[in-house]
């Protein structure tokens with residue numbers, strides 16, 4: 404389930420902004436970031452190791468009495484693509500939304516256990532969720548550009564942060580659009596409404612908007628599921644490129660997509676149980692769990 408309707412000024416949408424200098428997270432906290440996990444990616448990147456940037460420990464999430472995540476412990480490496488797959492309702496989006504505390508916006512949601520980003524529990528009392536969301540951007544299933552120009556969409560986060568005076572805004576907008584593989588298509592029409600772009604272009608614009616403020620992590624909740632195959636292919640290529648610079652965590656229903664673009668894959672099954680989490684090649688070619696094999700081979704789900 405994707406919450407793609409949220410688009411506000413407080414850093415909880417695709418325009419989330421990053422301001423590492425002023426955020427309230429203390430990277431010098433618990434040194435969990437020093438844990439190395441070895442990554443044998445099946446994607447195009449080499450099998451380099453990535454430091455743990457996000458780690459859940461015995462995480463439980465409830466919506467009132469419904470348990471959506473059940474005792475999930477996993478470590479997500481920096482600058483890799485980590486995919487979350489599993490049947491509908493198994494808790495993938497819930498887990499994703501815990502990472503930048505989007506579930507705070509759901510009154511019935513209750514979280515137990517730990518969710519660490521950069522070594523610090525994001526649910527500690529002194530953590531500012533808005534500052535957290537500046538470092539952990541999000542891209543939703545349906546592109547949600549603001550009803551503004553292409554330029555203003557990309558510049559939005561920097562302006563909200565008051566950083567537009569510090570940086571060369573034109574340059575930052577161009578660079579973000581280039582990194583989102585959209586510059587060549589829009590460079591002559593930056594004043595045009597973002598809403599006039601195609602769905603695939605809008606999604607790349609949302610990615611440009613998210614990366615303009617230089618987050619550490621980009622969460623993506625089925626970012627290509629509303630797009631046609633060509634637009635999907637462009638987004639997939641882009642995701643692989645983004646992982647050179649950012650940590651990408653993606654929820655996808657599309658197992659082929661997970662196999663194509665991710666380095667690590669987490670398989671959730673009914674009841675919010677993380678059944679297996681491993682290198683993507685292992686999950687798809689030689690999973691340990693019979694249940695995962697049955698799911699991957701389409702025997703259920």
Ligand SMILES: Nc1ncnc2c1ncn2[C@@H]1O[C@H](COP(=O)(O)OP(=O)(O)OP(=O)(O)O)[C@@H](O)[C@H]1O
Nearest residue numbers: 404405466471490491492493494495496497498509
């Ligand atoms: N805001 C909410 N309030 C109450 N229950 C919720 C809420 N969001 C999700 N749930 C429930 O939590 C469980 C996990 O939902 P979630 O959306 O995380 O699963 P998912 O694996 O992402 O599903 P899908 O693949 O269909 O998007 C489901 O039973 C769902 O109905």
